[in-house]
Amino acid sequence: MLRSFQGFAIVLMLASVLLVACGPTPTPEPDQVTLQLNWYHEAEFAGYYVAEAQGFYADENIALTIREGGLDVDVVQALLGREVDISVFGSAEQRKAMEEGNQTVALMAAFQISPRVLFALADSGIQKPQDLVGRRVAIKSEGWRQTIHETLANVGVDPAEIVEVEVKSDAIQMLYDGDVDVWTGYVHDEPVETQLAGYDVNLIFPGDYGVGAYEGLLCVSQETLEQNSDLVARFMRATLRGWQYAIEHPDEAAEVIAKWDPDHSLEFHQLAMRALIPLVDTGEGAIGSIKADQWQRVFADVYDPEHPGYTMQFVKGE
Structure with missing residues (x-):
């Protein structure tokens, strides 16, 4: 009888070990x-x-x-x-x-x-880069000046044909007051601010003209x-x-x-x-x-085929 009990106990112990071994694997630390x-x-x-x-x-x-x-x-x-x-x-x-x-x-x-945009109030009639000729365009920085010049050059407009107005980046009231005709910014920022101020806007994306x-x-x-x-x-x-x-x-x-x-x-x-x-x-x-x-x-001027600077191995369909 004792041997039978001992055998039964051993079976129970082995079963417990197997249950633990077969249980869910602990999740590793994130x-x-x-x-x-x-x-x-x-x-x-x-x-x-x-x-x-x-x-x-x-x-x-x-x-x-x-x-x-x-x-x-x-x-x-x-x-x-x-x-x-x-x-x-x-x-x-x-x-x-x-x-x-x-x-x-x-x-x-x-x-x-690119979300970088030039924009004007809708009633200005400015809808494309060619419409900037003779207009007052806000210049926030040298980077923006270059973007504007490249956009104009790509549609055959001499940048000298616009009126550049040096501005501070937070002086958008100048657009509302009519002191400038064109402002610059990011489509999810300054144009949204302008809309919430009660103005409709026309957007010009430099990216549509090969810039950016x-x-x-x-x-x-x-x-x-x-x-x-x-x-x-x-x-x-x-x-x-x-x-x-x-x-x-x-x-x-x-x-x-x-x-x-x-x-x-x-x-x-x-x-x-x-x-x-x-x-x-x-x-x-x-x-x-x-x-x-x-x-x-x-990135033509810095591109190296051996180290292209990007990979598409993680983007589906590419």
Whole structure:
């Protein structure tokens, strides 16, 4: 009888061990990832905010920290100095990295069309670059001057035919008061502000005239891509889900953005989202895609075929 009991106990013990062994595998600790933005919190980063809010990064076992950018933040140095794991670059920052021989790799371009715009009040009659002849155009910086000159040159207009007015970037009241005819900015910012002030606007996208480049480049170092490709793939899956969700639910996305940028109204964020969506989802190619010929055109003077500065291995359909 004792032997039978001992045998039964051994069977129970073995069964318990097997149950434990066959039980669910403990979830590993999430990977800590820091994302550096290249500007202050606003709608242009909607895909990341939404992916975080919807738990898409958590689904990929990623714990995300988002660092705000700004005028004094060097996003290239933050990435190369390993202060952050991944960073949003503008085309200017990627160009800087490529010029200096740094192997940063763009995983996607959030914006197929640059959100940089020239705009005028609707009753001005200004609708295209040719209409700027003889008009007073606000010049905020040398960068904007170059954008305006290139846009005009590409349609056969001599930049000397416009009236340049040096302005401060926050002096948009000059447009409302009629002191200038054309202002510059980003489609999700200054034009939205103007609409909320009660004015209809006409937009001119330099990108429609061959000026500008991909924007919202999500970049990693070549080292990170090679050593942590699985983590990069998971991050990209979550990010693309975030952008797709934001596009399909713009008002919900606006509510999420408002939590990151409470200084603007919900209506501002709603209008900003609607302004950005056509630049993200153009209907041509997958969201985030980068076309080889366009990339080479934009970065022709710094392009190296052995280190092109981008990859499409994580964007579906590319």
